[in-house]
Amino acid sequence: MTRTLIKGGTVVTASDTFAADVYIDNGKIQALHAPGLKYVDDHDVIDATGQYVIPGGIDCHTHMSLPFGGTTASDDFHTGTVAAAHGGTTTIVDFAIQSKGSSMRAGLDAWFAKAEGQVAIDYGFHMIMTEANPQALDEMAAMIREGVTSFKMFMAYPGVFLVDDQQIFRAMLRAGELGALITMHAEIGLPIDVLVQRALSEGHTAPVYHALTRPEVAEATGTERAIALAEMAKVPVYMVHLSAQRALERVMEARDRGLPVYAETCPQYLFNTEDDLRGDPPGVGDGEWKGAGYVCTPPLRPAHHHDHLWRGLKNYDLQVVATDHCPFCMKDQKELGRGNFSKIPNGMPGVETRMHLLYEGVTQGKISMNRFVEITSTAPAKLFGMYPKKGNICVGADADVVVWDPKRVKVLGTSTLHMNVDYSPYEGRRVPGSPSHVLSRGELVVKDDVWVAKRKQGRGQFVRRATFGL
Ligand code: URP
Ligand code: ZN
Ligand code: ZN
Numbered sequence: 463m464t465r466t467l468i469k470g471g472t473v474v475t476a477s478d479t480f481a482a483d484v485y486i487d488n489g490k491i492q493a494l495h496a497p498g499l500k501y502v503d504d505h506d507v508i509d510a511t512g513q514y515v516i517p518g519g520i521d522c523h524t525h526m527s528l529p530f531g532g533t534t535a536s537d538d539f540h541t542g543t544v545a546a547a548h549g550g551t552t553t554i555v556d557f558a559i560q561s562k563g564s565s566m567r568a569g570l571d572a573w574f575a576k577a578e579g580q581v582a583i584d585y586g587f588h589m590i591m592t593e594a595n596p597q598a599l600d601e602m603a604a605m606i607r608e609g610v611t612s613f614k615m616f617m618a619y620p621g622v623f624l625v626d627d628q629q630i631f632r633a634m635l636r637a638g639e640l641g642a643l644i645t646m647h648a649e650i651g652l653p654i655d656v657l658v659q660r661a662l663s664e665g666h667t668a669p670v671y672h673a674l675t676r677p678e679v680a681e682a683t684g685t686e687r688a689i690a691l692a693e694m695a696k697v698p699v700y701m702v703h704l705s706a707q708r709a710l711e712r713v714m715e716a717r718d719r720g721l722p723v724y725a726e727t728c729p730q731y732l733f734n735t736e737d738d739l740r741g742d743p744p745g746v747g748d749g750e751w752k753g754a755g756y757v758c759t760p761p762l763r764p765a766h767h768h769d770h771l772w773r774g775l776k777n778y779d780l781q782v783v784a785t786d787h788c789p790f791c792m793k794d795q796k797e798l799g800r801g802n803f804s805k806i807p808n809g810m811p812g813v814e815t816r817m818h819l820l821y822e823g824v825t826q827g828k829i830s831m832n833r834f835v836e837i838t839s840t841a842p843a844k845l846f847g848m849y850p851k852k853g854n855i856c857v858g859a860d861a862d863v864v865v866w867d868p869k870r871v872k873v874l875g876t877s878t879l880h881m882n883v884d885y886s887p888y889e890g891r892r893v894p895g896s897p898s899h900v901l902s903r904g905e906l907v908v909k910d911d912v913w914v915a916k917r918k919q920g921r922g923q924f925v926r927r928a929t930f931g932l
Contacts, residue, residue: 464505464506464904464905464906465485465486465487465503465504465505465506466485466486466487466505466506466507466508466861466901466904466906467483467484467485467486467501467505467506467507467508468483468484468486468508468510468515468863468865468899469483469497469507469508469509469510469511470483470497470509470510470511470512471483471484471510471511471513471514471515471865472510472513472514472515473494473514473515473516473855474514474515474516474831474832474834474835474855475516475517475832475835475840475854475855475856476832476833476835476836476839476840476841476854477832478832479831479832481496481497482494482495482496482497482515483495483496483497483498483499484515484855484861484863485501485505486861486863486901486904487505487904488904489860489861489903489904489905490858490859490860490861490903490904491855491856491857491858491859491860491861491863492857493857494855494856494857506906508865508899508906510865510898510899512867512868512869513865513866513867513868513898514831514865514866514868515855515863515864515865515866516834516835516839516855516863516864516866517835517839517840517843517852517853517854517855517859517862517863517864518550518551518552518553518583518839518852518862518863518864518900518901518902519546519549519550519551519552519553519816519817519838519839519864520551520552520553520554520555520838520839520842520843520848520852520853521546521551521553521554521555521784521785521787521813521816521842522554522555522726522782522784522842522845522846523555523557523702523703523726523728523784523785523786523787524542524546524554524555524556524557524784524785524786524787524788524813525556525557525786525787525788525809526538526539526542526543526554526556526576526577526787527539527576528557528788528809530788530790530807530808530809531798531799531805531806531807531808532798532805532807533790533794533795533798533807535788535789535790535807535809536789536790536791536795536882536883537787537789537811537813537881537882537883538576538580538882539556539576539577539580539581539585540580540581540582540918540919541880541881541882542554542787542813542881542882543580543581543582543583543585543922544582544880544913544918545813545814545879545880545881545882546582546583546813546814547582547583547900547902547907547908547913548814548879548880548897548900548908548911548913549813549814549815549816549817549818549879549897550817550818550864550866550897550900551583551813551814551816551817552583552584552852552862552864552900552901552902553583553584553585553586553848553852553862553925554583554584554585554586554813555585555586555587555588555612555842555846555925555927556573556577556585556586556587556588557573557587557588557589557590557614558570558572558573558574558587558588558589558590558610559572559573559589559590559592560589560590560591560592560593560598561592562592562593563593565597565598565601566589566591566598566601566602566604566605567601567604569589569590570587570589570605570608570610573587574924577922577924578920579919579920580919580920581919581920581921581922582902582907582918582919582921582922583902583907583921583922584852584860584862584902584903584922584923584924584925585922585923585924585925586609586610586846586848586924586925586926586927587610588610588612588613588614588645588846589605589610589612589613589614590613590614590615590616590623591613591614591615591625591629591633592616592622592623592625593625593629594615594625594629594630594632594633594636595629598633599632599633599636602633602636602637602640602642603640605642606640606641606642606929608926609924609925609926609927610927611641611642611643611846611847611927611928611929611930612642612643612644612645612700612846612847612927612930613633613637613642613643613644613645614644614645614646614647614702615629615630615633615644615645615646615647616646616647616651617630617646617647617648617649617650617651617684617687617688618647618649618650618651618654618684618759619647619651620651620652620655623647624651624652627687627691630644630646630688630691631691631694631695634691634692634695634697634699635695635697637695637697638695638696638697640929641929641930641931642929642930643698643699643700643845643846643930644692644697644698644699644700645699645700645701645702646684646685646688646699646700646701646702647684647702647703647759648681648684648685648687648688648701648709649676649680649681649684649759649760650680650683650684650687653680654675654676654680657675657676657677658671658675658804660675661674661675661803662802662803662804666803667801667802667803668740668741668750668751668753668803669739669740669741669750669751669753669754669756669757669799669803669806670736670739670740670750670753670803671803672739672757672759672761672803672804672806673736673739673761673762673763676759676760676761678706678707678708678709678763679708681704681705681706681708681709681760682706682708682709682711682712684709685701685704685709685712685713686712688701689712689713689716689721689723692721692722692723693716693721697722698722698723698724698930699722699723699724700723700724700725700726700845701713701723701724701725701726702726702784702786703726703727703728703731703759703760703784703786704725704726704727704731704760704771704780705727705728705731705760705761705762705763705767705771706731706760706763706767706770707766707767707770707771710725710770710771710774710779710780713725713774713779713780714774714779717779724781724782724845725774725779725780725781725782726780726781726782726783726784726842727771727774727775727780727782727783728783728784728785728786728812729783729785729812729815729816729819729820730756730758730762730786730810730812730887731760731762731763731767731768731771732768732771732772732783732819732823733768733819733888734756734762734887735762735763735764735765735768736761736762736763736764737764737765738753738756738762738887739753739756739757739761739762740753741753741754751800754792754796754797754799754800754803754806755792755796755810755885755887756810756887757796757799757803757806757807757808757809757810758786758788758808758809758810759808759809772823772828772829775823775828775829775833775837776828776829776833780837781837781841781845782837782841782842782845783816783820783837783838784816784842785812785813785816786809786810786812787809787810787811787812787813787881788808788809788810788811789809789810789811789812789881789882789883790807790809790883791883791884791885792884792885793884795807810887811881811883811886811887812887813881814879814880814881815874815879815886815888816838817838817864817866817897818872818874818893818895818896819888819893820834820837820838821834821866821868821893821894821895822893822894822895825868825894825895839852839853839854840853840854841853844931845930846927847927847928847929847930847931848925848927848928851925852925860903860904861901861903861904862901862902862903863899863900863901864897864899864900864901865897865898865899865900866895866896866897866898867895867896867897867898868894868895869895870894870895870896870898871892871893871894871895871896872892872893872895872896873890873891873892873893874886874888874889874890874891874892874893875888875889875890875891876889896911898910902915902921902922903923905921907921
């Protein structure tokens with residue numbers, strides 16, 4: 463295993479910014495010391511002068527190879543994790559699925575099989591619970607022994623993932639006994655389905671109706687209900703992919719009352735708007751159909767939500783920015799919904815662009831550099847039982863390290879990105895900063911946007927996560 467000295471950079475953690483050299487051996491950070499100290503050992507040197515040295519990004523919400531809406535997310539565990547690394551993310555937490563009528567064990571084994579021999583960086587799993595029957599509640603303990611310590615439940619997608627309040631409540635009570643964390647997709651799916659059917663019967667088939675049939679109040683109400691259930695069960699709860707002002711206000715009220723309520727948002731809710739779903743003006747480009755590339759759930763919101771979400775990140779009401787990376791190609795996949803917006807597979811690409819977009823927020827003064835590190839790495843590591851192995855630059859941590867060059871400029875687009883998808887929601891956008899070096903457990907994997915590690919497929923390791931400890 464190569465020893466590496468990252469020299470001359472500015473280390474940034476969630477709490478501190480300081481000049482230090484970082485010495486790496488055996489996959490771990492072995493020493494942080496004043497610049498210039500000489501080592502006698504042989505080691506590689508990375509010159510980080512003028513650059514930031516930050517913990518590798520942790521994307522705690524991805525869906526590689528997710529079967530959805532009659533097709534499968536176009537990034538698999540290989541392409542998706544290689545892309546993640548190019549963007550400065552060194553760990554993902556993806557979602558295994560307990561199929562209805564089947565066990566969590568079978569679901570976990572199926573997702574291990576998808577990931578094994580494919581992953582390029584480290585990975586963990588949450589478990590999507592589609593039933594909270596006595597057998598499933600029992601199985602939660604077995605999942606935790608496997609290091610799968612968080613469970614996602616859905617108030618949305620009737621007939622697919624939706625579970626009722628009683629099941630959510632039972633799972634929360636069990637999670638409380640086990641130290642597990644319940645994460646919630648908090649849009650109320652049953653009334654949304656009525657709005658969808660009504661829109662279609664009125665002949666509204668364009669992508670923008672995806673947003674118009676999933677109003678903000680549906681997410682705010684789901685958020686409030688999930689918080690109420692967690693309060694009754696006396697357990698923490700984590701809201702995934704929060705998209706809008708009113709849902710955020712429900713989270714803020716709960717946190718002000720001292721409840722352990724946590725929430726993530728995603729770059730698409732900070733950078734894209736409902737207008738993207740309208741596509742090009744009629745007669746231009748692909749017309750309204752282009753909007754299909756922006757169909758994700760919850761939907762994109764009008765632009766005024768952005769300021770609320772940025773403020774939420776700055777003020778600690780939102781803890782994490784993950785991606786909900788779930789790409790589908792326009793060709794053959796998004797096309798399934800031509801003429802019926804409800805058949806457009808839900809999801810957007812994002813695992814490779816998250817760090818770039820969030821860093822733009824730093825350069826615009828929306829968040830500090832320390833907060834950038836916290837919301838992209840340290841907070842997800844803590845909330846999901848990976849800290850301090852992941853999420854920090856400290857002695858003893860895995861050497862998942864990104865040397866981030868603030869002077870570089872990246873133009874986002876399908877020709878510069880590595881995700882396996884035929885469009886980019888950010889085509890042509892110039893963003894400041896880029897990773898010059900990405901290390902995963904001490905191994906240099908990406909240098910100057912080129913994969914340089916000998917191994918790619920299968921070099922990532924499964925991360926057994928601890929129970930909820932905040
Ligand atoms: O559009 C989305 N979010 N697709 C993935 C499924 C989910 O709800 O996270
Ligand atoms: Zn969801
Ligand atoms: Zn998701």
